[in-house]
Amino acid sequence: MPIDMSTSRPGTPTTTAARRRHDDAPDTAGLFARLAVLEEGPERDAVRDELVTAWLPMAHRIAGRFRERGESIEDLRQVAALGLVKAVDRFDPERGAFESYAVPTITGEVKRHFRDRMWALRVPRRVQELRNKVRVARRELTQTPGSTEPTVADLAAHTGLTEEEVATGLEALESFSTLSLDAELSSDEDGYSLADTLGAADASFETVVDRESAKAGLRRLPERDRAILYMRFFEDMTQSRIADQLGISQMHVSRLISRSCARVRAEALGERAGG
Secondary structure, X not given: OXXXXXXXXXXXXXXXXXXXXXXXXXXXXXXXHHHHHOOOOHHHHHHHHXXXXXXXXXXXXXXHOOOOOXXXXXXXXXXXXXXXXHHHHHOOHHHOOHHHHHHHHHHHHHHXXXXXXXXXXXXXXXXXXXXXXXXXXXXXXOOOOOOOOOOXXXXXXXXXXXXXXXXXXXXXXOOOOOOOOOOEOOOOOOOOEHHHHOOOOOOOHHHXXXXXXXXXXXXXXXXXXXXXXXXXXXXXXXXXXXXXXXXXXXXHHHHHHXXXXXXXXXXHHHHHHHO
16 A cells, blocks of 8 residues: 655655665565564564565665775675664654664665675774775865865874874875786786795705704813814814814814714704794
8 A cells, every 4th residue: 555655753854865865775664563562473483574675775775885996796795684674673652763773774784795895905994994094085185176185284184193103004005905826017028927926935044943942052061072063064174183173082073073963952942942
């Protein structure tokens, strides 16, 4: 049955446009009243589905506000529809108009979708908020035809943020999407990809770590033992030459080297385990 929209409350305009904020805001007060008193079951489910269907155009309108932000409009409409379902389930008819409750609920659901799923790099919520403020400020400052790209100082003055906060927001603008490692960074014949610019692990890194770990143990060795290790491993002297220089047998040099290395190794491993 068609609903008579000409009836109005005392002191309010009688036109549909004046009584409702949007054309996609249907009069569903009666349905919500029924939903509130129905028990779980097929009848309640049918009323709930009817409410969702009636308000779906509004959810789609809200989703349309977030076009061109890296997500398809179909996916955005699905997210908005999910927010609408939550709004229908949680709405209390005694607390006012459904639209006033549903709009922020649906908008919040879409914003959470961008915050939680659309960022290629996870950044703190505070940084995401700075990004949004900077993005809006840039749009507002460049609305005038012929306007130039605003500087960091311009954005800071417009938003009330510090220049450091603006710089953080600008960096976050570049974190919304990422490049593939195979993305070409040059159009020349000798072009290169992003992966080509990344460094590789240094094969000598573990050696540096081992040397730093052995330093303390080396300092605690007797002076002659340190000298033998230095001649053997830093001056690349043979055991026979070391023996001749110190006036001892090659066998003794071999035993001293083995004993000193074992001691330094044990101390280094003990410090790592204790650290």
